[in-house]
Amino acid sequence: MANRxxxxxxxxxxxxxxxxVLTVLAAWAALNSxxxxxxxxxxxxxxxxxxxxxxxxxxxHIIERGTGHAxxxxxFHGFILAAIVVAGSLFTMSFGFNHDHNDDGGHEQHEQHEQx
Amino acid sequence: MQLDEFFVTGEPLIYAGMVxxxxxxxxxxxxxxxxxxxxxxxxxxxxxxxxxxxGIMYILSALAMLFRAGMDALMMxxxxxxxxxxxxxAQHYNEVFTTHGTIMIIFMAMPFLIGLMNIVVPLQIGARxxxxxxxxxLSFWSFFFGALLFNISFVIGGSPDAGWTSYTPLSGAAMSPxxxxxxxxxxxxxxxxxxxxxxxxxxxxxIKMRAPGMTLFKMPIFTWSTLITSxxxxxxxxxxxxxxxxxxIDRIFGSQFFTVTGEGLPMMWANLFWMWGHPEVxxxxxxxxxxxxxxxxxxxxxxLFGYNVMVWSIILIAGLSFLVWVHHFFTMGxxxxxxxxxxxxxxxxxxxxxxxxxxxxATLYKSKIQMTTAMMWALAFIPSFVIGGVTxxxxxxxxxxxxxxxxxxxxxxxxxxxxAGTVFACFAGLVYWYPKMFGHKLNERIGKWSFWLFVxxxxxxxxxxxxxxxxxxxxxxxxxxPEWMPLNQIATVGAFVMGIGFAVFVFNIYYSYRHSEREKxxxxxxxxxxxxxxxxxxxxxxxxxxxxxxxxDAHWDMKQKxxxxxxxxxxxxxxxxxxxxxxxxxxxxxxxxxxxxxFEWIWLAVAGLxxxxxxxxxxxxxxxxxHHVEVDEIKQTERSARRL
Amino acid sequence: xxxxxxxxxxxxxxxxxGQLNILGFWxxxxxxxxxxxxxxxxxxxxxxRTADAPPxxxxxxxxxxxxxxxxxxxxxFTCGIAIHGxxxxxxxxxMTWLIITLILxxxxxxxxxxxxxxxxxxxxxxxxxxxxxxxxxxxxxHGVHVTLGIGWATLLLVQLAQRGITxxxxxxxxxxxxxxxxxxxxxxxxxxxxxLIGMVV
Numbered sequence: 005m006a007n008r009x010x011x012x013x014x015x016x017x018x019x020x021x022x023x024x025v026l027t028v029l030a031a032w033a034a035l036n037s038x039x040x041x042x043x044x045x046x047x048x049x050x051x052x053x054x055x056x057x058x059x060x061x062x063x064x065h066i067i068e069r070g071t072g073h074a075x076x077x078x079x080f081h082g083f084i085l086a087a088i089v090v091a092g093s094l095f096t097m098s099f100g101f102n103h104d105h106n107d108d109g110g111h112e113q114h115e116q117h118e119q120x
Numbered sequence: 121m122q123l124d125e126f127f128v129t130g131e132p133l134i135y136a137g138m139v140x141x142x143x144x145x146x147x148x149x150x151x152x153x154x155x156x157x158x159x160x161x162x163x164x165x166x167x168x169x170x171x172x173x174x175g176i177m178y179i180l181s182a183l184a185m186l187f188r189a190g191m192d193a194l195m196m197x198x199x200x201x202x203x204x205x206x207x208x209x210a211q212h213y214n215e216v217f218t219t220h221g222t223i224m225i226i227f228m229a230m231p232f233l234i235g236l237m238n239i240v241v242p243l244q245i246g247a248r249x250x251x252x253x254x255x256x257x258l259s260f261w262s263f264f265f266g267a268l269l270f271n272i273s274f275v276i277g278g279s280p281d282a283g284w285t286s287y288t289p290l291s292g293a294a295m296s297p298x299x300x301x302x303x304x305x306x307x308x309x310x311x312x313x314x315x316x317x318x319x320x321x322x323x324x325x326x327i328k329m330r331a332p333g334m335t336l337f338k339m340p341i342f343t344w345s346t347l348i349t350s351x352x353x354x355x356x357x358x359x360x361x362x363x364x365x366x367x368x369i370d371r372i373f374g375s376q377f378f379t380v381t382g383e384g385l386p387m388m389w390a391n392l393f394w395m396w397g398h399p400e401v402x403x404x405x406x407x408x409x410x411x412x413x414x415x416x417x418x419x420x421x422x423x424l425f426g427y428n429v430m431v432w433s434i435i436l437i438a439g440l441s442f443l444v445w446v447h448h449f450f451t452m453g454x455x456x457x458x459x460x461x462x463x464x465x466x467x468x469x470x471x472x473x474x475x476x477x478x479x480x481x482a483t484l485y486k487s488k489i490q491m492t493t494a495m496m497w498a499l500a501f502i503p504s505f506v507i508g509g510v511t512x513x514x515x516x517x518x519x520x521x522x523x524x525x526x527x528x529x530x531x532x533x534x535x536x537x538x539x540a541g542t543v544f545a546c547f548a549g550l551v552y553w554y555p556k557m558f559g560h561k562l563n564e565r566i567g568k569w570s571f572w573l574f575v576x577x578x579x580x581x582x583x584x585x586x587x588x589x590x591x592x593x594x595x596x597x598x599x600x601x602p603e604w605m606p607l608n609q610i611a612t613v614g615a616f617v618m619g620i621g622f623a624v625f626v627f628n629i630y631y632s633y634r635h636s637e638r639e640k641x642x643x644x645x646x647x648x649x650x651x652x653x654x655x656x657x658x659x660x661x662x663x664x665x666x667x668x669x670x671x672x673d674a675h676w677d678m679k680q681k682x683x684x685x686x687x688x689x690x691x692x693x694x695x696x697x698x699x700x701x702x703x704x705x706x707x708x709x710x711x712x713x714x715x716x717x718x719f720e721w722i723w724l725a726v727a728g729l730x731x732x733x734x735x736x737x738x739x740x741x742x743x744x745x746x747h748h749v750e751v752d753e754i755k756q757t758e759r760s761a762r763r764l
Numbered sequence: 765x766x767x768x769x770x771x772x773x774x775x776x777x778x779x780x781x782g783q784l785n786i787l788g789f790w791x792x793x794x795x796x797x798x799x800x801x802x803x804x805x806x807x808x809x810x811x812x813r814t815a816d817a818p819p820x821x822x823x824x825x826x827x828x829x830x831x832x833x834x835x836x837x838x839x840x841f842t843c844g845i846a847i848h849g850x851x852x853x854x855x856x857x858x859m860t861w862l863i864i865t866l867i868l869x870x871x872x873x874x875x876x877x878x879x880x881x882x883x884x885x886x887x888x889x890x891x892x893x894x895x896x897x898x899x900x901x902x903x904x905x906h907g908v909h910v911t912l913g914i915g916w917a918t919l920l921l922v923q924l925a926q927r928g929i930t931x932x933x934x935x936x937x938x939x940x941x942x943x944x945x946x947x948x949x950x951x952x953x954x955x956x957x958x959x960l961i962g963m964v965v
Contacts, residue, residue, distance in 0.1 A: 013848040020841040027833055027955070034960035035826055044964050052956040056949045063844045063945045066790075070777030074327050075790035078354075082794035085355045086801030088442055089395060093805035096391055096446050100455030251784045316795060324788045328780075354791055358799035366806065366901065375890050375897035376815075377806065383813035384894040391809075392802060733915075740919045743932065 019062035026055050128278050131212060133195075138275050167699040169253035170660055171238045174260045176557060178235025179550065181264060183626070185228040188271065190622060192220035197581075197615040203602050213598035214281035218304070219274065221284030225404065226308060227267040229538070232546045233407040234263075234318055237346045240553055241322060243651035244340045246331025246669065248662045251324040253697045254739075259314035259321065261707035266311025269714055273303035277718065280304035283596065285397070286367070288378035288389040293371040299718045305368045306714040310707075312361055319353030322346055331650070333669035337431070340649040340673075341417075341424055344431050345410030348438045349403050355442070356399035363392035372720055387452055394445040402441040405537065406434055408545030409476060412498045415548050416480055418645055419495035420487035423673055426479040433472035433479075440469045450521045459518035466516035473509060477502060492645070493567035497548035500575045501540055508536025511586065526596075529589025535582045547574075547625065555644045559656050560636040566628040574621030581614025640763065648676040653685050655761035661694045664754050686758060693748040700744070706735040774851050775934045782935040789939045793946050800950050803905060804957060807898040811965075815893035820962035823883050829959045832875045833951065839868035840948035847941045855928050858937065859921060865944065866921075869914050876907050899958065906954060909947050916940055 030048040033039065039047070060066045066076050128134050152158050165173060195216050199208045208216060238256070242249060250256045273279045277299035282291035291301045326347045330339065339347075366377045367389065376382030378389045417424040424430060446454070446462035480502060489495065511533040515524050524530055555561050584607040593604050600608055642656040653675045654662060667685040671677040678684065713728025758764070776782045814820070843865045849857030880900065883889075888896045917940050920933070927933050 011852075013845060016841060016844040016848060019844070020837070023837050023840075023952075024834070027830075027837065027952075030956060030960060031826065031830055034964050041964055045961055048956045048960050052952050055952045059840065059945050059949045059952075063840060063948075064942050068774075070773040070783065072327075072783075072787065074323075074787055078791050078794035079797065081351075081355065082797035085442065085798050086804070089359065089798065089801045090805045090808055092395070092443075092445075093388075093391055093809050095461075096454060096458055097385065097388060097809045098458075099453065100458035252788060320788050320791045320795070323791055324784055328784055328787060354795045355798050358795045359802045362799055362802040362806070369890075369897070369901065373890060375901070376892075376894045377810070377897050377901075379894075381815075382891070382893045382897075383810075383815045384897075385810060385813070388806065388809055392806070395802075737919055740916070740936075741923065 015062050019058045023055050023058055026051050026058075126276060128275055133208075133212070134274060141275065162701070163699070166704050167257075167701045169249070169257045169697050169699055169703075171242050171250050171253065171256060172557070172658060172660075174256055175235045175238030175240075177260055178231045178238060178263070181267060182228050182232035182235060182546075185223050185231070185267060186622070187626075189220050189223035189228055190619060192216045192223070194615055194619055196220065197612040199598055200600055200608050201612040202609075203600050203605055205599070208598065210598050211281065214283075214596075215274070215279035215300075217596055218280050218283050218286075219270070222270065222280070222304065222308070223267075224538075225284065225400070226311060227263070227270065229404040229542045229546070230315060231263055231267075233349075233404060233542070233549075234259075234315070236411065236546070236549045236553065237322060237349075237407065239557055240549075240651055241343055241346050242325065242329075243556070243654060243658065243662060244343045244649050245326060245329065245334060246650050246663055246667045246674075247325060247329040248666075248694065249697065250321050251329060252321050254700065254703065255317050255321050257700070257703035258707065259318040261703050262314030262317070262710070263311045265707045265711035265714075266307045266309075266314070269310060269711060269718070270303060270307035273300065273307075277303065285390070285393060287393075288367065288370075288386040289380050291367065291389075292379055292386075293374075294379065294381075299720075302368070302371060302718040302720070305364050305371070306718055309361065309364045309368070310710060310714050312357055312364070313710075315353055316357045316361070319350040319357065322350040323354065326350070331663075331667050331669045331674075334674070337428065338669060338672045338674070341413040341427065341430060342407070342410035342649075345406045345413075345434055348434045349406045352399045352403050352406070352438050352441060356396045356403065359392060360396035360400075363389065363396065366392075368717075372717070372722075387449070390449045390452065391445070394448040395442075397448065398445040399438075399441045401534075401538070402437060404542045406437065408501075408541045409434065411545040411549040411552070412480065412501055414649065415494045415498040415552050416483050417673075418552070418647055419490040419492055419498075420484050421490070421646075422483055422487045423648075423676075424479070425482040425485075426475075427672060429475060430479055433475045436472040437469060440465060440472075444469065447516055447518070447521070450518045451525045456518075463516055463518040467513055470509060470513050477506060492551075493562070493564055493571055494548045494552040494645075496568065496571050497544045497551070500571070501544045501548070504540030504544070504575075504579070505537060507583075508533055508540055512537065524589060526594055527589035528585040528593045528595060531595050532582045532585035532589060535585070539578055539582070544575075547571075552645070553651075554632075555639045556642075556651060556654075556656060556658065558633075559639045560632060561639070561644055562628050562632045563636060566624060566631055570621045570624035570628060572621075573624060574618050577614045577617030577619075577621055579614070581611045581618060584608075584610045584614075642761075643675070648673040650674045653678065655758070657761060659754075659757045659761060661696055661749055661754070664694075664758050665690050686762065688755060688758075691751045691754050693750055694754065695746055695748055697746040698744055702735065702739060702742070706732055706739075709735060774938075775929065775931055776938040779931045779935075782931055785935055786939060786942075789942055793942065796946065796950075800902075800905070800953075803898075803902040804953065807895075807902050807958065810894040810898040813894040814888075814896065817888045817892035817896055818886055820895070820899070821965070823886055823888060824959055824963050825879075826959075826963065828875060828879060829955065832872055832879075833955050835868050835872045835875070836948055836951050839865045839872065840945050842868065843941055843944045847938060850929060850934055850937055853929060855924060858929070859924055862917060862921060862924075862937070866914050866917055869910055869944075873907060873910055873914075876903065880904075902958065903954060906947065906950055909950075913940065913943055913947060917944075 030051045033044055033047050033051075037044065060079065065071070066079060127138075152161060165177065168174065195208060196213065199205050199213060238250075280286065280291075280300040280303055282296055282301060282304075286301065286304055289295055291304075326339070326343060366375070369375045370377050370379060376384040378384055378386050380386060413424055413430060444462055444466045446458065447466045450459050450462075511529070515521055515530060515533055551562050551567060588604055588607050588611075591604060591607075593600065639656045642654055643652040645652070650667060650669070653667065664686055667674070709728055709731040713725050713732060716724035716728055776786065812819075842861050846858050846861035846865060849861055883896075890897055890900045920936050920940060923933055924937070
């Protein structure tokens, strides 16, 4: 109980400050840095995952007394599924033709785009 | 809008359907009024939150849907019996195969299994109801009204006709104007709410409400398969929700997701649909595996062989089910790399499935098999399902799939897995748990008749279709060429034999209701799991005293040790939820809203949506705490149920 | 689950019903993750398919988006403070912080509506191309969630005023707290995946 009856919720304040900092960092990386685009994307996605973690662990108390294991397991699997859905869709809908190798299929695909 | 645009006109078969609907509805209204049963209907059924009654309503609705979609199937088989047959025209044939597929999967297979889960799972884990009884009622009514919305389409507005997969751009506004596809989209959306809610409900129930002592690996296998199925539901149904919503917005509000204009991407629909659709087929097959496992171990009088392996193979199948969706559209034209990845993951699923087959066989090995009807369904399942599974692996090889795709080979394959798997399981489960639900067994002699008719009919109907596929007959054609006639005629005969088998099954329900011996012990099959420890009829609170579980096959264990779960001196008042009409009303309002949206009457739909939100607000302020069943009442109930 | 000394658990976990509801809501949130991920997938696949409409990099305004992000982050923080107040047993603190949260939520919605109207004025509407359909539906679904959350929290404020903090109301408030934080999680990914990447590529 002692932890909960603190007047100032330090955990929340720390979490809040961290999310602001991470947001600013991500915005800076995207708008003002000279990194290659692919690195920017990887970096800001990583920052987003960290921020999501802050929300889940510091604000939503995904692990605390009384909660049990099911919540974090479900959220964890939810994120895995999200990755499968997003990456899998991109992979499938690329038709496997937009990779670096320039086979015949790739040409067809590009031509189609141009026609559109 | 003119009345003749609202109602479907010009088809004698549909006029007959209308007349039948009017007659049946008036007969029901007349009977309810004549016997003064309206109040009984409302009090005992429409407002109930009791999982057993909700389960019964699920199963009755599913049987009605099986009848309806079965009629669709017979109409198709009639049309295909002769070359250039004119029983159905092209448009009508399109509508019939669309509704057949959609109803069988969404409104027959799933509700049937969910109905069995409703009745059995709380009893198997020693719980008194679902975690959220109110939500459970809400789920049922959302399914019920979804099914209603889908089914009225054939007399009002016109049925959807783009196949159960509803592929874009065919199903988009440009190529399928009118309400038909909207019926499909909104009916699935409406019933999807309920399915998702049931998934969450069952998960929480199984995770949190097991009897003390029942660890996860002491759970009955059907409960395990339900837990994993719920997991798949929770993660797969949101994908369908979004896919349906996007297509609805495309059709009604002019967005460009799946259109051929505005740089839309029609194949994205197939991608999203199968991301849900493949897990969906496991949603309907895993509970079936669970049912067969229960039936086989009960009637082989043995503990299920390799219980832990069975559980892990279910988990593995569930995981893999999210990684194979592209095998439904290899012929989309993706490159070799994409197709290879999904080809390999597809074939990998055969491994855990094969493990399960061997475990069932090992359970049967050297056991004293009791040839009951339920067991016969389970035994017929194993070889039939293997045929379906092996041909599935053939389809899973991407290069070969270019030959098999959309041919009758595919049709034969998925009917072999879905009928031999899911439908046999529904029948096995219904026969097996019937005494628990209604207090008497189904007649075994008639049951075996229906079994033999259905199973023989099934093989006669679908085995030739493999060869039709190899002969080049594509699916969804309404005219056959003379070369395909002999095999098609055999298939048609088989389909009608299946129809007779189903009719005999339904007759058996009536016959057994009249003539079967009433159940006295509550354990007619000498069962192994906790549901057989309850008396029959099951009291509405299920367990007077929550049992303490010490082993897997808890009831069997208790019988060996001569223990019972009932002890009059330990009774305490039981807390139970109150009945409520809110789920019914809320879903009726959403039905109204969806119906309005089908016809794109936007303001009416908005009004309906607001009505549903108001109902949710009312629910938020509803602090109904339920009631307590007093000890005296429990004593009386138990004494009469246990014939003490 | 372990150590069932009920004193140690917060009020919302003390009844069986509370535990069931909170777990059920977590599972619902897991389903919501997949729901939004499907929208993200659609958005990602349809990226660049703008047809005749202007591309996102031309329309997205870093300033507005950053302000929206800070508003939502702050509202998530104040919502956390509200729950903290509830666990300390202070109805007044809880209600005050919850109202602040809702005001922030409303201003977020205001910005979002302004943004949508602005884009539509520039010729990027729901109907104009696959990309913009995906954008509006993704951001719009989040917006609808925020709207529903505001309505729901308002109902709970009334119940708090009527009943104070009980095991039932605390459970309900805790759950809407989860919901509100979750919307922030989704927004972080919209901010990153839609706006930042849209401005970079």
